[in-house]
Amino acid sequence: MNCFFRDQQEALYKATKPYQYVGGEFLSYNKDFDSAKVRFAFVFPDKYEIGISNLGVRIIYDRVNSHPCMMADRAYAPEPDFQPEFLYGVESKRALKDFDGVGFSLQYELSYPTVLKMLEMGGITVRNDKRRDDEPIILAGGPCTFNPLPLAEFIDVFCIGDGEEMMVEVCEVLEKTKGMPRRQRIEQLCKLKGCWSAGTNQTVEKRIAPLTLEYAATSYPIPFSSSVHDRAIVEIRRGCGRMCRFCQPGHVTLPIRERSAEDIIKITKELVKNTGYDEYSLLSLSSNDYSNIKDVIKELAVDFNKKKVSVSLPSQRIDGFNLELANLMHSVRKSGMTLAPEAGSQRLRNLIKKNISEEQIINAALTLYENGWSKIKFYFIAGLPTETLEDMDEMAELLNKIKYRAKLIKREKDLKHGFEITCTLSIFVPKPLTPFQWCPQMDLDEVTAHINYLKEKTKHIKGVKINYHEKFVSQIEAVLTRGDVNLCKYIEALYKKGCYLDAWGEYFDKNVWKETAEECGFSLGELAQKEYGLDETLPWDFINVGLSKEWLQNEHKEAFEQGCEFNLQPTCEHRCVNCGVCPSLKTRKVLAKPFKASEEAEKISAIVPQDPARAHVDPNIPVYRYRLTITKKGLLRYFSHLDWQNTFHKVLARCGLNMVYTLGFNPTMKVSMGIALPLFAQSEGELVDIEIYDNLNEEEIKEIINPNLPQGAEITAVKRIERYAKAVDIEAQWAEYRITPYYKSNENSLYNFEKFRYDVDKVLSSNEILITKKNKKGFEKTTDFKKSIGTYRFEDNNLFICLKTGQGSDIPALRADDLMRLVNPDQIFDITRVRFLNESLNEM
Structure with missing residues (x-):
C-alpha cells in the first residue's frame, strides 16, 4: 500500500466520503511534484463536491498544467469527519506548505474563516505579516476579490479579473523570484496587471482575457461521485449587457465577449467525448442573449440526441423566452423550468432595471404550462431598496393571476397535468461596483415582516410554495462584501473560535458571528444598513473595473426616479450606454458572427418528441446483454456503490458503445451494477450486466472498455447472457x-x-x-x-x-x-x- 494511504488509512476510514481525499480522478494531470520548476496548489475553501465542479478553477488548473515546467494541484476543505495529519494536494499528497504558491478561489463571503483554517491545516502561517521567506506565496482570486479588504491581512496577493493568462504569468514570476525575500517577490507579482497587495500598489485594474478556443478547457478532473454541477460546462459568453442594478457579476465582467458558434460546438463535442457526461451546459450570465443559441443546440442535437446527452441553460430570460428553445432543452430529458422576474411589482422591476413587464412574466409561465411543463420556479429578491408591503401585494397578485389563467387554460384545452409554482426569495445584498453599492440593506425585522406578509397573502393559492434564504446569512454577506480592512480582526476572531464551512447550515452558528462582532466593537445590523453618500470615498474605490463612477452615480439616481408603468431602459446589450468600460480598459465588445444550423439539424429539431409514457421497445432491433467481471481495487475501495455506478456510466459513455437506454422522462443506460460492495472493501470480480446494440465478442468488449476504466478496475472476463436472464442480485446468493x-x-x-x-x-x-x-x-x-x-x-x-x-x-x-x-x-x-x-x- 502507498505510504500516504498507510499513514492516512485510519483518518480515511472515519470519513463519510473518503473519495474526496484520495485523488486519482479521471483526466487529472497528476504531474510529478519533484521535477516541476514551479508548484502551485489551487485551493477551494468549500466542500469537494462544490469545488470540483467550479469552472473557473477547472480552466486555470488546465492552463497552468499545460506548461511542461509547471505543476498545479488541487485541495478542498475537508469535512470535519476527516482529520488528516496535514492538508495536502489531492494529486501529489504533499502538504500545502511545500508548494511555491497557494491560490484560494473566493466565491462566497462566509468562506473567509475557512480560508484561515485551511492555511493552518496546510502548515502555513495565517497572518501574512508573520510569514517566513520559505513559506509559499498566498494568492486569491474569484468574485469576492472585487473587495479584497476583509482578507488583506492574510492573503499576500489578490488576482482580480480573468485568470487564464494571469495565473500562468504568476507562476512564471514565482519561478524567477525563488530565493528572493518575500516582500520583493510580492512586489514583482504586483507588477502584473490585475494583481494587488495591501501596502504594495495603491490601485489595480482588473484583468481581461479573450474568450479563445486555446483557453477553453476540454478536459478536467472528473469526480468519482456526483458533484453539484455534474455536467460538461462550456462558457459561451462572458459579461452581461443587461446591467441589472443589483447584479455585481453583470457589471464587473464587462465587456461582453462571445465565442463563435463553431468554437462552442467543437468544444462541447470534445468535452462530452472526453468526460462521458450525459448532460452539457452552455454557461453565461445571460445565455438566452447569445444570438446563435438555438442553432448551436440544434447542431449539437444531431449527435447528442442519439446518445441521450441533454442540454441545460441557466434560468430563462423572461423577455427573451422562446418556446422552441425550451423544447430543445428538454428534447432528451424533461424537468422543471426556472424563470427570474427578481421583483414582484413593476415599480421595483423598473428600479432594478429588469426590463420585463408583468404580461411577459405571465405569458412565459402559461406558455410553459400549456406545452407540458407542470412545475416552474421563480426567483425573486426581497428587501430591495424602497420595497413596501404594496410591492408584496403585487407579487401575490402576479402569482394569483398566473394560477387563475392556468386553470382556465386547463379547462379550455382539457390538460391533464397540474401546475406548481415554487418561489425562492433571496435577500437583497448591496454589492460593490454596482449602482446599488451606496444603498443600505433593509433591516432584518422589516424583511421578515415583508416575507411573512407575502406568505399570508399567498397561502390560499393552491400550488404555490414560498421559500426563502436564511436572512441572517444575507446580513453577514452585506457586511463582508462592503467591508474594509478593519474586518480582518473579525475574520481572525471567527477562525479562532472554530468557524469552518459556515456556508453549510449544519456548521453555521449565527450566535457566534453575532457575538464575535460585538466583541470586536461593531454591530452587524448597523454595518449592513449603512448608507454611503454618493460623493463619499468607498473602501473599494482603488479597484478599476472600467466603470465610470459618474455613470454608476447617475444609474443610482435614475433608479429612484422610476415610476410604476413599464419603462424599457437602455442597456449595453443593444447599444452603448457610455458606462466607461471600453475606453477605460482599452477594450471592446466582441459578438459572435451569425450561424445557421445545418439542414440535418433543422430536421431533428422539427421532430416532435415522443411522449415517454407511450414509448415502447422495438422488438425488431436486436439487443445483446453481457455480464462483465471487473476488479475494484486500490483507490476504488473509497467509492460507495453509487459512486462506482456514476463512474462506470461515464466510462461506458466515453467508450462509444451503442448503449441501450431505459424509456421514460429520464433515460439512463441499461446497466445493472450488481450487488453493492461495502465502502473500504475491494473486489477481485464484481459482476456488472450491460445491454448494447453492438454484436461484439468478449475480447472486443474488453479492448473497448478497459482503457477507459480508472486505475484499480479491469475487466477480467466477459460472458454473453440471455437478454432476460436473471439479474446478478437474484442469481448470486x-x-x-x-x-x-x-x-x-x-x-x-x-x-x-x-x-x-x-x-x-x-x-x-x-x-x-x-x-x-x-x-x-x-x-x-x-x-x-x-x-x-x-x-x-x-x-x-x-x-x-x-x-x-x-x-x-x-x-x-x-x-x-x-x-x-x-x-x-x-x-x-x-x-x-x-x-x-x-x-x-x-x-x-
Missing part, C-alpha cells in the same frame, strides 16, 4: 471474502492474527449472531444472521468466509463489514470480495 486485520506498519500489532482468529471463532460459534441496524424509516431492527454465514477457513493469515448475499431468499444477506464490527468494533479490516456463488454454490 453467496459471496466469498478474504479478510485480514489492517496494520499501519509491519511491526507487531497489539491485535495479531491469533487474537483475530480467536475473536472470529468466538462469534461464529455462537448459537445466535445478532446485529441491530436501522431501517430506512430510522427504526432499529435486530436480526439473527447465523444462517447467513456459510463455510469459513483460515489460510495464509487470512480469513476466507462465505456470506449470504443477493435477493429472493428467506435468509438475510450479510455484509462483511457488519460482521467484522461484531468481531472487533475497534479494529480496521482489509476486506476483499473474491467471488460470487449461485444457489447451488457454483462459482458465477
Whole structure:
C-alpha cells in the first residue's frame, strides 16, 4: 500500500466520503511534484463536491498544467469527519506548505474563516505579516476579490479579473523570484496587471482575457461521485449587457465577449467525448442573449440526441423566452423550468432595471404550462431598496393571476397535468461596483415582516410554495462584501473560535458571528444598513473595473426616479450606454458572427418528441446483454456503490458503445451494477450486466472498455447472457471474502492474527449472531444472521468466509463489514470480495 494511504488509512476510514481525499480522478494531470520548476496548489475553501465542479478553477488548473515546467494541484476543505495529519494536494499528497504558491478561489463571503483554517491545516502561517521567506506565496482570486479588504491581512496577493493568462504569468514570476525575500517577490507579482497587495500598489485594474478556443478547457478532473454541477460546462459568453442594478457579476465582467458558434460546438463535442457526461451546459450570465443559441443546440442535437446527452441553460430570460428553445432543452430529458422576474411589482422591476413587464412574466409561465411543463420556479429578491408591503401585494397578485389563467387554460384545452409554482426569495445584498453599492440593506425585522406578509397573502393559492434564504446569512454577506480592512480582526476572531464551512447550515452558528462582532466593537445590523453618500470615498474605490463612477452615480439616481408603468431602459446589450468600460480598459465588445444550423439539424429539431409514457421497445432491433467481471481495487475501495455506478456510466459513455437506454422522462443506460460492495472493501470480480446494440465478442468488449476504466478496475472476463436472464442480485446468493486485520506498519500489532482468529471463532460459534441496524424509516431492527454465514477457513493469515448475499431468499444477506464490527468494533479490516456463488454454490 502507498505510504500516504498507510499513514492516512485510519483518518480515511472515519470519513463519510473518503473519495474526496484520495485523488486519482479521471483526466487529472497528476504531474510529478519533484521535477516541476514551479508548484502551485489551487485551493477551494468549500466542500469537494462544490469545488470540483467550479469552472473557473477547472480552466486555470488546465492552463497552468499545460506548461511542461509547471505543476498545479488541487485541495478542498475537508469535512470535519476527516482529520488528516496535514492538508495536502489531492494529486501529489504533499502538504500545502511545500508548494511555491497557494491560490484560494473566493466565491462566497462566509468562506473567509475557512480560508484561515485551511492555511493552518496546510502548515502555513495565517497572518501574512508573520510569514517566513520559505513559506509559499498566498494568492486569491474569484468574485469576492472585487473587495479584497476583509482578507488583506492574510492573503499576500489578490488576482482580480480573468485568470487564464494571469495565473500562468504568476507562476512564471514565482519561478524567477525563488530565493528572493518575500516582500520583493510580492512586489514583482504586483507588477502584473490585475494583481494587488495591501501596502504594495495603491490601485489595480482588473484583468481581461479573450474568450479563445486555446483557453477553453476540454478536459478536467472528473469526480468519482456526483458533484453539484455534474455536467460538461462550456462558457459561451462572458459579461452581461443587461446591467441589472443589483447584479455585481453583470457589471464587473464587462465587456461582453462571445465565442463563435463553431468554437462552442467543437468544444462541447470534445468535452462530452472526453468526460462521458450525459448532460452539457452552455454557461453565461445571460445565455438566452447569445444570438446563435438555438442553432448551436440544434447542431449539437444531431449527435447528442442519439446518445441521450441533454442540454441545460441557466434560468430563462423572461423577455427573451422562446418556446422552441425550451423544447430543445428538454428534447432528451424533461424537468422543471426556472424563470427570474427578481421583483414582484413593476415599480421595483423598473428600479432594478429588469426590463420585463408583468404580461411577459405571465405569458412565459402559461406558455410553459400549456406545452407540458407542470412545475416552474421563480426567483425573486426581497428587501430591495424602497420595497413596501404594496410591492408584496403585487407579487401575490402576479402569482394569483398566473394560477387563475392556468386553470382556465386547463379547462379550455382539457390538460391533464397540474401546475406548481415554487418561489425562492433571496435577500437583497448591496454589492460593490454596482449602482446599488451606496444603498443600505433593509433591516432584518422589516424583511421578515415583508416575507411573512407575502406568505399570508399567498397561502390560499393552491400550488404555490414560498421559500426563502436564511436572512441572517444575507446580513453577514452585506457586511463582508462592503467591508474594509478593519474586518480582518473579525475574520481572525471567527477562525479562532472554530468557524469552518459556515456556508453549510449544519456548521453555521449565527450566535457566534453575532457575538464575535460585538466583541470586536461593531454591530452587524448597523454595518449592513449603512448608507454611503454618493460623493463619499468607498473602501473599494482603488479597484478599476472600467466603470465610470459618474455613470454608476447617475444609474443610482435614475433608479429612484422610476415610476410604476413599464419603462424599457437602455442597456449595453443593444447599444452603448457610455458606462466607461471600453475606453477605460482599452477594450471592446466582441459578438459572435451569425450561424445557421445545418439542414440535418433543422430536421431533428422539427421532430416532435415522443411522449415517454407511450414509448415502447422495438422488438425488431436486436439487443445483446453481457455480464462483465471487473476488479475494484486500490483507490476504488473509497467509492460507495453509487459512486462506482456514476463512474462506470461515464466510462461506458466515453467508450462509444451503442448503449441501450431505459424509456421514460429520464433515460439512463441499461446497466445493472450488481450487488453493492461495502465502502473500504475491494473486489477481485464484481459482476456488472450491460445491454448494447453492438454484436461484439468478449475480447472486443474488453479492448473497448478497459482503457477507459480508472486505475484499480479491469475487466477480467466477459460472458454473453440471455437478454432476460436473471439479474446478478437474484442469481448470486453467496459471496466469498478474504479478510485480514489492517496494520499501519509491519511491526507487531497489539491485535495479531491469533487474537483475530480467536475473536472470529468466538462469534461464529455462537448459537445466535445478532446485529441491530436501522431501517430506512430510522427504526432499529435486530436480526439473527447465523444462517447467513456459510463455510469459513483460515489460510495464509487470512480469513476466507462465505456470506449470504443477493435477493429472493428467506435468509438475510450479510455484509462483511457488519460482521467484522461484531468481531472487533475497534479494529480496521482489509476486506476483499473474491467471488460470487449461485444457489447451488457454483462459482458465477
